[in-house]
Amino acid sequence: MxxxxxxxxxxxxxxxxxxxxxxxxxxxxxxxxxxxxxxxxxxxxxxxxxxxxxxxxxxxxxxxxxxxxxxxxxxxxxxxxxxxxxxxxxxxxxxxxxxASMHTKRYSMGCTVFMDKIYVCGGGGGGGHNTCETYDPIANQWTPIGSMIEKRIEFRLVVHGDNQLLYALGGFPYLNSIELYDYRSNQWHTSSQTLPYELFAFGATTLYY
Structure with missing residues (x-):
């Protein structure tokens, strides 16, 4: 290549x-x-x-x-x-x-597509964010949703389709924690599982076998 x-x-x-x-x-x-x-x-x-x-x-x-x-x-x-x-x-x-612009200015945030909308969470700016918002491409509109428990920068946001949950993985400052978002309750919960290392600026995706 x-x-x-x-x-x-x-x-x-x-x-x-x-x-x-x-x-x-x-x-x-x-x-x-x-x-x-x-x-x-x-x-x-x-x-x-x-x-x-x-x-x-x-x-x-x-x-x-x-x-x-x-x-x-x-x-x-x-x-x-x-x-x-x-x-x-x-x-x-x-x-x-x-x-349409986001409600919050941010960089190095988590971003993915979930339930036919674009989800953006966390990121840098003003000391870091734990806030999240979703974008509806049809309405061209951003809507705030439940905030993560921790502020996360340079972390990864991934979807697991089987259980319809959104996962926030790691991030700065030196986190190995994982949070789960349930769109039905609009709430984040800390997972009992953690990453093996404190990671930020890494890659992550979902594979289905």
Missing amino acids: KPLNIMREVSNAAVINNTIVVCGGYVSKSDEYLNSCEHYSIETNDWYFGSNLSENKTDLALVVHNGLVLYAIGGYHPTTGAMNTVERYDLVSRQWKPM
Whole structure:
């Protein structure tokens, strides 16, 4: 697999329409915050530049809803600090479009799709957050939901479909705890299970066998 055209740190990536998309990030050599996006074609084994985000940022969330729509959420820039802006990528026009902003400015947050909505929790900004909110793509509206028990930055938010629970795993400051969200009660609970190590800035996903 070919390397990216730009060596970028603290960017984010997602897969849409059989294409890997990487957006934002930071170039330490030039002290540059990026708004560019690169697309990787599996068929041609090539990276090409797509439309730029409207803001230069790192630590953003990049998430795909229903396999069809790509969202860039939040992020960080030293001039503005944490961001609450949201953009949607249109596959037809191949352009980014601004959408409703989050209630809370945040970066390095947990983000996933659950029960047909986008869930965003925690993140940096103002000393860190334990708050959560959901985005309804049809209504273009954010709604606050129950807060996590602990503030978490650079943690992972994953869904387990069998029991319809949302899991918050680890995070900074040096957490190995796990919280479970039950959408029926709109409450978070601390799991009796923990991660084997205190982890943050790691990768996590759900596999079904």
